[in-house]
C-alpha cells in the first residue's frame with residue numbers, strides 16, 4: 057500500500073494498529089473491525105474498504121496517473137493476472153511457510169479469524185515447495201519482460217516485491233539461479249517509492 061500510494065504521490069493520514077514489537081493487531085482494532093486484517097481504508101463518509109487490491113483499485117480510479125493497473129483492457133487483464141499469480145503462488149506460499157512455523161502464530165495460522173486455527177506443520181514444507189515454483193515462474197517471465205507484467209512498472213511488481221521481501225526475511229529470498237529476478241529486484245529497489 058505504501059509503495060502504491062508513493063508511486064501516485066498520494067498522501068493520506070495513516071494509523072498503526074499493530075501492537076508494538078508483536079505480530080498482533082490491537083484489541084481495539086479487532087473489536088471494531090470484523091475484517092480483522094490490514095490494510096483497511098476508511099473513507100470520508102465513514103465506510104471502509106478492505107483488501108489491498110480493492111483499495112488500490114479505488115485510488116487508481118480517483119487518481120489515474122501514473123497508471124499502475126493498466127491503460128486498456130488487455131493491459132488491465134495482464135497486470136491483474138500477474139498480480140493474482142504473485143499473491144496466490146508467491147505471497148500465499150511464504151505466508152503458509154511463515155504462519156505455520158513461527159511460535160507467535162501458534163493458534164492463528166491464518167489472519168483474520170477470531171476462532172483458533174492451529175498450525176499445520178506439513179504446510180511449512182509445502183509453502184517452501186510452492187515458493188520454489190513461484191521463483192521459477194517469475195524468473196522465466198522476466199527473461200523477456202523488463203517488469204513483471206510487461207514494459208511498465210505496475211501493481212504486479214509491487215505484490216511481487218512485497219512477496220520477495222517477506223520471503224527474504226525468512227531467508228528464502230531469490231535463489232541464486234534466478235538471475236532475471238535478481239536483475240528486476242535491483243531495478244525496482246532503486247525506485248523512490250521503494251527506496252524511500
Ligand SMILES: N[C@@H](CCC(=O)N[C@@H](CS)C(=O)NCC(=O)O)C(=O)O
Nearest residue numbers: 081092093094095107108109167168
Ligand atoms: N488478502 C488480504 C490479506 C491481508 C492480510 O493478510 N493482512 C495481514 C498483515 S499483512 C494481517 O492483517 N494480519 C493480522 C493478523 O495476523 O492477525 C489483503 O490483500 O489485504
